[in-house]
Amino acid sequence: RDFNERCAQCSEVNWGLTDGGRFYCRSCHNVTERTREVVNADFVSNGRIQTISKGLRKQEKTDGGCEWYVCEGFQLVLKKQAEALEALGVCPQMKDEILCNFWRLYLQKSKQAYCNRPARETVKALSVCDSSTDVDSEPERPSVLHFLSLSESEGDLQTDCSFASSTSKFSESTSVCSGSVDGSLYLMKNQKDKLRMTMPMTLSFCYMALLWLREPMTLSDLLRFVVEGHIPYLNAFQHFPEKMKLCGLDLKIFCVESWPVYEEVYSKMLELAAFLDLPRFPDITDSCFLHPDMLCMKYLMEANLPDELHNWTCRVVKKICIGEVDFLTLVPGNKSTRNVKYDVLAAAVIVVVLKLLFLLDDHYEWLLSDFAEERNKNNKEGGPYFEFKKWYKVIKCSLDVEQKKLDEERAKYLWRCEKPLFYSAEKKSKVLKRRQMVVNLQNQFGKLSGSVRPAEKPSPSSFQLRWSEENTDGSCFHGHSLKGILQEKCGLLTAMNPDYWLCTVKLCTEKLCGHLAHYREVDFPQSYHFVLRLFSFLLRIQPSYIHDEVCAIEHKLFNKKLCKKPKYNTGVRK
Numbered sequence: 001r002d003f004n005e006r007c008a009q010c011s012e013v014n015w016g017l018t019d020g021g022r023f024y025c026r027s028c029h030n031v032t033e034r035t036r037e038v039v040n041a042d043f044v045s046n047g048r049i050q051t052i053s054k055g056l057r058k059q060e061k062t063d064g065g066c067e068w069y070v071c072e073g074f075q076l077v078l079k080k081q082a083e084a085l086e087a088l089g090v091c092p093q094m095k096d097e098i099l100c101n102f103w104r105l106y107l108q109k110s111k112q113a114y115c116n117r118p119a120r121e122t123v124k125a126l127s128v129c130d131s132s133t134d135v136d137s138e139p140e141r142p143s144v145l146h147f148l149s150l151s152e153s154e155g156d157l158q159t160d161c162s163f164a165s166s167t168s169k170f171s172e173s174t175s176v177c178s179g180s181v182d183g184s185l186y187l188m189k190n191q192k193d194k195l196r197m198t199m200p201m202t203l204s205f206c207y208m209a210l211l212w213l214r215e216p217m218t219l220s221d222l223l224r225f226v227v228e229g230h231i232p233y234l235n236a237f238q239h240f241p242e243k244m245k246l247c248g249l250d251l252k253i254f255c256v257e258s259w260p261v262y263e264e265v266y267s268k269m270l271e272l273a274a275f276l277d278l279p280r281f282p283d284i285t286d287s288c289f290l291h292p293d294m295l296c297m298k299y300l301m302e303a304n305l306p307d308e309l310h311n312w313t314c315r316v317v318k319k320i321c322i323g324e325v326d327f328l329t330l331v332p333g334n335k336s337t338r339n340v341k342y343d344v345l346a347a348a349v350i351v352v353v354l355k356l357l358f359l360l361d362d363h364y365e366w367l368l369s370d371f372a373e374e375r376n377k378n379n380k381e382g383g384p385y386f387e388f389k390k391w392y393k394v395i396k397c398s399l400d401v402e403q404k405k406l407d408e409e410r411a412k413y414l415w416r417c418e419k420p421l422f423y424s425a426e427k428k429s430k431v432l433k434r435r436q437m438v439v440n441l442q443n444q445f446g447k448l449s450g451s452v453r454p455a456e457k458p459s460p461s462s463f464q465l466r467w468s469e470e471n472t473d474g475s476c477f478h479g480h481s482l483k484g485i486l487q488e489k490c491g492l493l494t495a496m497n498p499d500y501w502l503c504t505v506k507l508c509t510e511k512l513c514g515h516l517a518h519y520r521e522v523d524f525p526q527s528y529h530f531v532l533r534l535f536s537f538l539l540r541i542q543p544s545y546i547h548d549e550v551c552a553i554e555h556k557l558f559n560k561k562l563c564k565k566p567k568y569n570t571g572v573r574k
Helices: 041-046 051-061 072-089 093-109 150-158 164-174 181-187 201-213 221-227 251-252 262-275 292-301 310-318 344-357 364-377 389-414 425-450 526-539 543-557 558-563
Strands: 013-016 022-025 032-035 486-489 492-495
Touching: 072 093, 072 201, 072 251, 093 201, 093 262, 201 221, 201 262, 221 262, 221 344, 292 310, 292 344, 292 526, 310 344, 310 543, 344 526, 344 543, 364 389, 364 543, 389 526, 425 543, 526 543, 543 558
Parallel strands: none
Antiparallel strands: 013 022, 022 032, 486 492
16 A cells, blocks of 8 residues: 555556565566565554465355365466476477467457456456456466466455455355356357357467467367377366365366367467467478378378389478468468368378379279289289289278277267365365275175276377288288389389379368368268278378368369360369
């Protein structure tokens, strides 16, 4: 009260106290060198200390809990996800330098922190952004992603006379249906001009930071690590401290009961980048892992295809100019540039190359396979010719096993949080005792039924399918030759097959459709569908998304022929 100097940064007189006793401006969060001086101990003992009195009463009401805001919950989730990514080998600067700055910018753009708060708002107009300003912006923490000590900072929130009364009334009215101060308002609020934070958006933040650093982790890898439990997302609120009580609408915000969807996370990342007004991302050059040539090499190895196919994928990438820096680099908000899904693009390039060489029409690839099989039987010299039929059998066997394992794991997944939720000290012992009884009964029934205890989650890896050339069973095709299907023409190796069939003659231009082409399994050859199924498993996305990218590449590759002869039927050889 006695410190009436104007802030040197914003000229406001609106001071609060930090944990160290220093004054900071609540409007712009500027920290001064002045500290609070205690003149007389008797005066302090008899006086009314506003910074802690209301906070303690709040804690007594909630049985040891404290006031917290929804954005603080998301902040903690982001912190845990960033730490998990660091443990997986991501650059250490991602959390404190990249993701932290993105989060600060989001809080400022959405008016939740680092902005001037409108004065004297009514309860109806009270926004999540304004009520969480002081909590999210404690001035002495080294990083926004450092979790705040809510019980120590909530007192400073209540000293603001311009909004203390309305906040207390609002929190009392919402405490019945929400553990957080602003949980109910957060879901009721109409935010047409703002991007409201959700759990899938935490993954969008992480992927945006990974893309900015050009880390060797695609979006499909990120989502797979989430599903495997290496990155907190499902039941991430179990990492919240006990003083953050979750109930009612908080569970609707933070409790996730579905697997993350590739398209949703990717589209939200694009919206975020545009909302934050981010500049052009760092260039994706041919030396980056996200370049199609690099990713094609990775997926060829994982799909157990011959190494010689990489030369053909590079030729396709160069032919249609999808390896150019301007094509690959993200420019937020620029609608004239095409947004690239790097992993999907690389998989589609491989599919197009397989169609160029093997046609994949359920006929020509088997003829080539019979020819390669006869050659390998009669000629033992040199490397073996690649047999599509043999590769199909090996991959199908492994793919069926892995797909069945994945389906069983998803079916058996317990969506209930391992950490029991309790909302008062009285119920804590009862909930813990009940949970322990459930665990004991599960163990006893498991022993009686002879079920095997679930194994520990596997260590994270960039490869889901592994193939070694040291295997004597001939299940690895990396070193196999493509000589049986190639011919030399004008000094270049070309495919013996002169034909090619297009997935679609005309791309769909309807924006509401969301797809460049429609995909139904019955309309296409089984060989083509099998290849799509393989890469859809590796990327954990629907085959239709890879089919879309294949159609786009084909139209770039055969653009001149399509302009000359537009009247072709879908699926007919040309």
